[in-house]
């Protein structure tokens with residue numbers, strides 16, 4: 316499963332891979348690497364037929380410099396960008412800088428990730444040539460092959476572009492492949508990320524894009540593939556194993572009931588593979604636990620295998636009415652029971668709560684504050700958020716989240732005492748920014764997009 320070309324990742328200018336005809340110039344940003352590493356891994360599984368060189372560019376100037384070097388060598392260049400909705404304006408400014416500095420040569424600018432998938436028209440209008448919509452691995456490999464060989468990339472599955480009149484044109488939808496098809500990170504570069512063990516989600520929380528981007532069913536990575544990832548981590552001298560999953564205790568399950576036998580097999584495999592000096596983190600960042608899954612039995616299981624003593628539990632609201640309208644699929648008592656079970660097993664729960672969700676009244680917000688205070692008294696700390704009307708979610712057109720005044724004062728007090736943390740104030744500004752630039756149907760720029768159409772060769 317793991318194989319690939321020479322590592323040229325840290326070299327800013329082309330020239331290290333002899334005979335390369337294509338430079339992949341990846342806009343590399345710390346904290347936004349997991350998806351990009353998965354794409355590099357996909358190229359190892361489905362490599363292009365032409366030699367290529369990879370560059371991780373840490374600024375717009377580095378993207379522009381690398382592209383200029385590539386063009387100067389007579390090569391083709393493909394720049395690659397992945398960003399979330401709040402980052403979109405900054406990335407648009409960077410792309411304008413890059414375009415202004417590199418006006419000649421065969422250069423294609425490609426965007427992917429959650430924002431580009433959900434707002435392809437707006438992203439293309441902002442200046443990218445192509446967008447990968449949905450699952451990126453195979454679409455990315457296909458685009459690299461097409462750009463590298465000079466064949467047409469328009470109309471490839473999982474991609475979109477604008478026609479001459481500014482209308483969105485999409486290729487066929489990207490195929491949703493088994494997770495084992497591609498590794499989570501490349502083998503030949505010293506680039507590592509948590510192991511993605513589950514993709515898609517059977518739940519349908521209305522503020523979340525996961526089930527709508529990756530489908531409303533789970534696809535799990537098989538144990539053999541997980542074992543191989545752990546072997547590579549250990550081979551690199553790493554000793555920590557972490558996971559990417561929408562809901563940790565859903566591993567191995569096809570529905571809403573956890574499969575604890577599958578979870579135990581996963582954890583036992585990882586503990587054995589990483590060795591006695593290694594550590595396995597589960598139910599902690601960057602993944603979380605649903606409250607109704609946090610039972611005494613499940614927590615005893617985790618306590619036997621995992622190194623983390625903090626677990627992240629998604630509560631989201633202290634109002635049953637808001638939980639119901641957001642489609643969470645659990646109630647407030649489930650949250651209290653989860654925190655008790657986690658604390659009894661020796662964990663410190665960190666509980667996510669979102670303020671300002673659509674339809675939340677000041678009384679609902681104060682119900683969340685009451686829940687927060689109760690959970691703190693049980694031994695939890697609270698990660699407070701403000702609702703973001705994210706593109707690609709059913710609530711994308713709802714008002715920006717705002718924390719009501721009384722709840723705001725309570726949060727400030729609890730933050731000062733160290734029991735509450737999080738960027739809920741900054742998220743209020745981000746939410747307002749998202750709401751200010753969206754359009755009713757698509758795109759994050761003023762103006763209405765034309766109706767999308769399918770690519771016809």
Ligand code: SF4
Nearest residue numbers: 516518520523525561
């Ligand atoms: S918030 Fe979590 S449980 Fe809900 S749909 Fe998103 S990933 Fe699934």
